[in-house]
């Protein structure tokens with residue numbers, strides 16, 4: 057059974073792609089493969105865990121068939137644009153964007169993951185018409201430095217550091233939501249992991265000391281979490297690095313590890329993620345109990361799944377994954393890469409402009425300037 061499955065997967069070019077069982081079934085059906093696989097889910101699971109590489113950081117080239125099949129379940133947001141916007145009429149769209157892999161392409165050096173001017177213009181265009189937030193694993197300061205736009209919300213450290221823009225969007229009753237001001241007069245809304253800062257500094261120092269022995273390993277201080285990058289670490293050293301990180305974190309029971317694209321992330325164990333940040337921002341915008349709000353979230357990584365789940369729980373919204381490979385995801389739609397994200401955002405702003413030019417300016421409606 058396992059040998060058969062391996063052969064089938066190899067023939068389909070899927071041996072390193074992680075797909076959930078039901079998606080494997082639909083793939084096997086679409087390829088007319090042995091249907092006995094469908095009925096033997098236990099063996100299939102075992103075989104999959106042996107055969108498939110479960111680390112999402114390894115992004116294999118998918119077979120065309122696998123990708124096309126996945127696209128059926130997660131249709132392109134570009135191709136579905138008209139349908140999506142038709143369903144959005146009369147609703148209040150709120151845009152949430154991840155940064156790395158969504159607004160900027162994945163590159164070797166995290167400090168060089170710059171956003172293009174075209175992408176910046178597209179985000180600016182969207183933020184002119186819709187409340188817009190960037191929710192990133194990076195520190196808030198860093199992502200703001202990359203994006204350089206004033207009228208968007210920034211949520212850094214996977215949503216553990218949220219700041220409102222200087223001109224907050226007005227509530228549906230026309231009033232601005234209450235915010236607390238920081239020393240510079242900016243609105244600091246939420247930092248639920250503040251008490252962990254001393255421990256985070258300590259962990260960072262320990263990791264810095266230990267990981268310098270691994271060539272290519274790189275630490276990134278994301279304020280309320282830490283990234284240990286291994287994109288440039290030799291394959292044979294990756295597990296040694298993982299072990300090092302695990303041994304440090306074992307001493308800190310209030311922290312846990314998560315994984316992303318060639319990165320290990322150290323996070324305080326609090327019930328707060330990108331999904332909570334999305335909910336928090338919607339509430340701040342006055343949409344807590346609103347039935348006509350439509351959150352649209354675009355992201356490419358595992359941590360974005362929390363936001364996709366939050367939208368799923370709300371029962372309304374557009375979760376969009378950025379991926380060129382089939383992935384297990386709660387997203388309903390897909391875009392292949394940041395260049396498609398750019399096209400989508402530009403189209404979204406154009407659509408809003410066209411549909412609002414006869415009525416009063418949306419910037420007025422949302423209380424936003426240029």
Ligand SMILES: O=P(O)(O)OC[C@H]1O[C@H](O[C@H]2O[C@H](CO)[C@@H](O)[C@H](O)[C@H]2O)[C@H](O)[C@@H](O)[C@@H]1O
Pocket residue numbers: 154155156157161162163164165166167169191192193194276278283285287316317318319321357359
């Ligand atoms: O939530 P995000 O905005 O997607 O942040 C997640 C991590 O993104 C960055 O790392 C990733 O992008 C780098 C630059 O392209 C790449 O070199 C790295 O391999 C990727 O994992 C960021 O540097 C991390 O701190 C974030 O946690």
